[in-house]
Amino acid sequence: MRIDKEIEEDVFKTKEQEYKEQLIEIKAQLDNNKGINQECLEDAYRTFELSNRLYPLYVKGNYGEKAKIAKTVASNYTLNDVTLYPAYKKPFNFFAEGLSRSNWLPPMDSNHDNKIQNLAAYH
Secondary structure (H helix, E strand, C coil): CCCCCCCCHHHHHHHHHHHHHHHHHHHHHHHHHCCCCHHHHHHHHHHHHHHHHHHHHHHHCCHHHHHHHHHHHEEEEEEECCEEEEEECCCHHHHHHCCCHHHCCCCCCCCCCCCCCCHHHHC
């Protein structure tokens, strides 16, 4: 659907074909994701819920409860001088290490004007 002939016919046809191909690919990806194991999703949900509750439980717990939580999330603790370093078990290592933030934000463009860009968003 070309409006007011602002785009050349051949450019329009080329872009239309590209978008149709992208749409087909996206629909195929969505169809592939429909087969995700529901049990796997429920496990992930329970893991996130547990991770949200662990810290308050640890803070309020007695020494036995704290030891149980510590054994659940990590093993092979290493003592370096006065600091104890845990080797986190899966999936808790994901939370401990965090995500790589290098790809979250686009690179800063050439316009460094504070009125237009919030520079704090790039740090």
